[in-house]
Structure formats: structure tokens, C-alpha cells
Amino acid sequence: KAGVTQTPRYLIKTRGQQVTLSCSPISGHRSVSWYQQTPGQGLQFLFEYFSETQRNKGNFPGRFSGRQFSNSRSEMNVSTLELGDSALYLCASSRLGAGELFFGEGSRLTVL
Amino acid sequence: GQQLNQSPQSMFIQEGEDVSMNCTSSSIFNTWLWYKQDPGEGPVLLIALYKAGELTSNGRLTAQFGITRKDSFLNISASIPSDVGIYFCAGLNSGGSNYKLTFGKGTLLTVNP
Numbered sequence: 001k002a003g004v005t006q007t008p009r010y011l012i013k014t015r016g017q018q019v020t021l022s023c024s025p026i027s028g029h030r031s032v033s034w035y036q037q038t039p040g041q042g043l044q045f046l047f048e049y050f051s052e053t054q055r056n057k058g059n060f061p062g063r064f065s066g067r068q069f070s071n072s073r074s075e076m077n078v079s080t081l082e083l084g085d086s087a088l089y090l091c092a093s094s095r096l097g098a099g100e101l102f103f104g105e106g107s108r109l110t111v112l
Numbered sequence: 113g114q115q116l117n118q119s120p121q122s123m124f125i126q127e128g129e130d131v132s133m134n135c136t137s138s139s140i141f142n143t144w145l146w147y148k149q150d151p152g153e154g155p156v157l158l159i160a161l162y163k164a165g166e167l168t169s170n171g172r173l174t175a176q177f178g179i180t181r182k183d184s185f186l187n188i189s190a191s192i193p194s195d196v197g198i199y200f201c202a203g204l205n206s207g208g209s210n211y212k213l214t215f216g217k218g219t220l221l222t223v224n225p
Contacts, residue, residue, distance in 0.1 A: 004154070042218060043155075045213065056212045101157065103155045103156070104154050
């Protein structure tokens with residue numbers, strides 16, 4: 001079965017711009033989580049959605065937001081980009097959110 | 113918040129050697145997971161552990177859920193070049209609607225053929 005699909009794979013933005021990343025989970029998976037990965041901080045949890053509701057949220061500023069659609073696809077948005085937002089953004093899906101996450105290949109964002 | 117201490121940060125070994133890495137936490141978890149990340153890819157789940165004391169194998173990989181529920185280790189036997197990558201441990205406390213994984217900072221494994 002198809003895995004988790006993230007688009008775009010790579011993007012370059014400038015400070016102050018905003019960006020939207022997309023994630024299509026594995027068919028049948030209703031939980032989608034987002035993580036930010038940087039060399040210094042490792043994998044940091046952003047938020048988790050289940051059945052279109054945000055169930056959990058990490059310690060990121062309000063510039064980071066997300067949503068989930070009725071077909072379980074999810075988007076995350078970062079507004080007013082800062083240099084420090086440069087990272088690999090990973091989306092992961094699971095059936096119930098109970099640990100066994102399946103990750104996409106990520107969207108690598110570079111902010112200039 | 114919860115933090116996981118994963119060690120070592122990096123390892124450089126010869127092909128055929130065994131490898132051991134571990135994770136410790138100041139908090140207890142009721143699930144431990146080990147992931148591997150290849151360059152340019154997302155992490156892939158290797159082993160999931162659900163019970164304190166549990167020892168689970170997946171081919172040449174063996175992982176254990178510590179009795180105290182505050183630690184876990186991963187062993188790789190007879191390493192091969194394709195074992196190269198970053199290995200992450202992750203802990204989960206799934207209470208109520210809280211399904212947030214906490215990840216260690218990773219162990220970078222390099223295997224010299």
C-alpha cells in the first residue's frame with residue numbers, strides 16, 4: 001500500500017514569507033503528526049491531528065499551525081518565516097496515533 | 113517536558129562488529145520504539161516494545177524495554193554496510209488522548225566495509 005506522501009520535497013523561501021506543506025497519510029490512518037527535524041534539536045513534535053481535530057500540540061509559537069481534512073490529509077503552515085525555521089518537516093501517520101508512526105520522506109525547507 | 117538521553121551520539125565500527133546503543137529517561141514510558149533514518153528519508157520503525165522487561169528481535173536487531181520503564185537498548189549483531197544511518201529511540205505515554213512521541217537525539221552509525 002502507498003506510504004505517507006509529503007509535498008513539496010524541497011522549497012526555498014525568504015524571511016517573512018509563509019509556507020504550506022502537505023501530507024497524505026497511509027490509507028486508513030486517521031492520525032497525522034508533524035515533526036520538525038534540525039541537526040541541533042533533533043526531532044521536535046509540532047502537533048497531532050485525529051479526525052480533523054488537533055489532539056496534541058508541541059511547544060512551538062503560534063506561527064506554526066496545521067489542519068486536517070475529512071479525508072485525513074493534513075497541511076501545516078508556517079507564517080512570517082524566520083531563518084531558524086529552516087529544517088526538515090516530517091509528517092507521520094498511524095491508525096490511532098498509538099506509537100507506531102509511519103513517516104514520509106519530509107519537506108526540506110530553507111529560509112534565506 | 114520529558115527528555116530522552118540517547119548514547120552514544122555517534123559510532124564508527126568495522127563491518128561484522130556488534131553494536132549497542134541505549135536511551136534513558138527521567139520519566140517512565142509505557143511504550144518504547146526504535147527507528148532508523150537513512151539520508152534523505154524519513155525514519156522507519158524497526159522495533160516496538162510495549163511491556164517492561166520485554167526483549168524483542170527483528171533479524172539482527174534486538175531491543176529491550178527496561179524493567180524500570182525509564183530505559184531501552186538496541187543491539188545490532190554482525191553489522192553490515194547498509195546498517196549505516198541514524199538510529200532514534202522514542203518513548204510514548206498514551207494516556208487519554210495524549211499520543212505524543214518523545215524522541216532521543218539519535219545515534220549516527222557508520223560501518224566501515
